[in-house]
Amino acid sequence: MRRSILVLSLLATAAFAGVSHAGKAPAKSAVKPAAQAPAAKPQIGTFGLDETGFDRTIKPGDDFAAFAGGDWVKRTEIPADRASYGMFHVLQDLSLERTRTILEAASATPGDKIGDFYASFMDEKAADAKGITPVQPWLGEIKAAGDRTAIAVEMAKLQRRGVGGLFGLNVGQDDKAPDQYIVNVYQGGLGLPDRDYYLKDDAKLAQIRTQYQAYLAQMLTLIGEANAEARAAAIFNMEKNLATAHWTRIESRDADKTYNKWSFADFEGKAPGFPWAAYAGAAGVSGQASYLVGMPSAVTGEAKVFADTPIAVLQDYMMVRVLRSYAGYLSKPINDANFAFYGTILTGAPQQPLRWKRAVGTVGQGLGEAVGEQYVARYFPPESKAAADSLVKNIIAAMGARLDKLEWMAPETKVKAHAKLAAFTPKIGYPAKWRDYSSLTISRDDLVGNVAAANAFEYQRGLNKLGKPIDRGEWGMTPMTINAYANPVMNEIVFPAAILQPPFFDAKADPAINYGGIGVVIGHELSHHFDDQGRKYDATGKLTEWWTPEDVKRFTALTDKLVKQYDAYEPIPGQHIQGGLTLGENMADLAGLAVAYDAYHRSLHGKPAPIIDGLTGDQRFYLGYAQVWRIKFREPALRSQLLTDPHSPGAFRTAEVRNIDAWYAAFGAKPGDAMYLAPADRVRVW
Structure with a gap:
């Protein structure tokens, strides 16, 4: 199943603070006569906007992100257990605290699955006392696998327990037959985040490669293996060979190129050297x-x-993968060594999150909907869902009106686009039917066993779909998740309960703030179904070409301009945003802004927006958008995002406004301002 994710990767999401222009006053158009704020008190400020975060020494037209959030950036410290920190993290902390309350209450009653799982994680003394004993049988089976067939079998067995092997493997919908499930096989097997970490000629990445080999040696040493440095070097060389074979992330996002049907015989003929029959x-x-x-x-x-790698190296490779996957559930030496590399070196976070936070995350992954059912009952009242449902309907209506105005889309294509929009399914808050975990056994004193059982349960749940009708009520995220996604084969957008909170959404806030926050998010996800990849799926979710060749040509000419615009951004000296990798998300932000702006004005029913705290409705709309993308980062996390993430760093998402005429009118940006684009240079896809 292909899904377009809005943001998280929380740890990878970062922002560029922009170029400071201290001493310059904001544009005169930003100051208007004051009026009364809404009577109801929202959670943030007087009308939903944190004005204390503004840096009014910066002109909006020079650096809108800094104007809208510069003081917030100055006064905000990234917590020691974070690689970056922004509005998504604020909500994540709230979600963690709320979920903790649920799990601690459940753990007081032995026999409650979510409580027992949580209690097993919180028993740190037991984890330390057991050392590597819980995974020792797995390591022994790997060592006993004396030929390639036996190693492939161990890879498959460990895959069921959540340990990634050489290939990615899951069950999803067939993109060209979306009423059927199919097994997906794709590239995998790397210990570093991306092929570039192995192959790119870059001094910082070269340093990380050296540190990674030291980490591999340390993990082998911790389980008592001799000659660890030489063996670590051999593992790294194997992974580098895998990286050489990998597609780039830009290549991997092409829905047409990644759709390739093979028979089982094709694996033996097209990818010889791997024991496919034993593995399957x-x-x-x-x-x-x-x-x-x-x-x-x-x-x-x-x-x-x-086929070319010595058996002993394959064994070492798999042992390290076991340790990496389960380090957080083992004793302190292994856990600390794993975090020192994957946490501190790769993301810059100096400290690991507190144990209760990690426990909440683990139980949320393993028994997510069991926890989510209680979360919704406590923290997502029916009136919140009703308000969000109404806002979504308004955004969808605005998207329909936008489709009619598109100059680059042929009339016959617009008819099909409206059909796709009419068939659309929004999912808000939580699933209509909760997942049944009755077959999953959880023990209060076996953390590793619980994690393995939860992974095996989820893996088997995927296998059980084969040959069955599509479950159109299924959710890919839990209600506690601060995120949203678009799923083209289901023709749906999904918004978990936890993201429907300030600063994204507050029923008591000024509507302009809500439309600039969650409204843009909704428009963003909705537009993914019409972006450079989502457009390839029709109203039924089928991967097929339903645009005319002329549509594609005109559309591509516009998106090429957006790629070029983002390619020019350089958040780290020498490290640019990859416009081709981030195209889908940048387009979705652009569309989300356009559609949500229209929807906001539709909501005014022809009446002028009030002036609040000297700000017009349009100004509040764009400031509400910028407020969502306030974020600070550690350099390693930003570097990782630029190399691997399809989302641009936060301030560059805010910078999308420079393509929108209404923003110029709202803030008086003019030639000579750093963000100014001449009208002919503004990218107008939507």
Whole structure:
């Protein structure tokens, strides 16, 4: 299943503070006669906007993100357990605290699954006393796997427990037959975040490669293995060979290129060197009529790497993967060593989150909807869902009106686009039917066993879909998640309960703030169904070409301009945003702003927006948007985002306003301002 995720990757999400222009006053148009704020008191400020975060020494037209949030950036410290910190993290902290309350109450009653799972994580003394004993049988089985067939079987067995192997493997909808489930196979197997970490000629990445090999050696040493440095170097060389075979992230986001149906015989013929039959049997995916292969040449290349790598290196590789996947549930030495690399070196966070936070996250992953059912009952009242439902309907209506105005879309294509919009499914807050966890056994004194059982439960749940009707009520996120997503094969957008809170949404806030916050998010996700990849899916969710060739040509000419615009941004000296990688998300922000702005004005029913605290309705709308993207980052986290994340850093998402005429009118941006674009240079897709 392909999903377009709005933001998280929370730890990877970062922002560029922009160029400071101290001493310059804001544009005169930003100051208007004051009027009364709304009577109801929102959670933030007097009308939903934190004006104390403004830096009024900066002109909006020079750096809108800094104008709207510069003082917030100056006074905000990134917590020691964070790689970055912004509005999403504020909500995540709230969600964690609320979920903790639920789990601690449940843990007081032995026999409650979510409470027992939480209690097993919180027993740190037991984890330290057990050392590596809980995973020792797995390590022993890897060592006993004396040939490639046996190693492939161990990879499949460990995949069921949540340990990634050489290939990615899951069950999702067939993009060209969305009423059927199919097994997906795609590239995998790297210990570093992306192929660039192995292959790019960059001094910082070269340093990380050295540190990674030291980490590999440390993990082998911690489990008593000799000659660790040489063995770590061999693991790294194997992974570098895998990275060489990998597709880039830009290549991997192409829905057409990643749709490749293979028969089982094709695996033996097109990707020889890997024992596919043994692997598929142990993984529970043999006997399928066809499989979807995401990156064929990468799968072929990885099979060759497997065939060419000595057995002993494959064994070491898998042992380290076990330790990495389960380090957080083992004793302190392994946990600390793992965090020192993946937390501190890769993201810059000096401290690991408190144990209760990690416990909440783990239980949320393993028993997410069991926790979510209680979360919704406590923290998401019916009136919040009703208000969000109404706002979504207004955004969808505004999108329909926008479609009619598009000059680059042919009339016959607009008819099909409206059909797709009419078939659209928004999911708000929580699923209509909660997941049944009755077959999942949880023990109060076996943390590793609980994690393995939860992973195996989820893996088997995927296998059980094969041959069954599509579950159109399924959710890919829990209600506690601060995120949203668009799913093209289901023709749906999904908004968990936890994101429907300030600063995104507050029923008592000024509507301009809500439309600039959650309204843009809704428009963003909705537009993913019409972006450079989502547009390839029709009203039924089928991957097919339903645009005319002329539509595609005109559309691509516009999106190429957006790619070029973002390619020019350089958040870190020498490290630019990848306009091709971030295209879908940048387009969605642009569309979200346009559609939510229209919806806001529709909500006024022809009446002028009030002036509040000297700000017009349009100004509040764009400031509400900028407020959502206030964020600070540590350099390693920002570097990782630029290399791997399809989302641009926060301030560059705010900078999308420079393409919108109404923003110029609202804030008086003019030639000579740093953000100014001549009308002919503004990207107008929507």
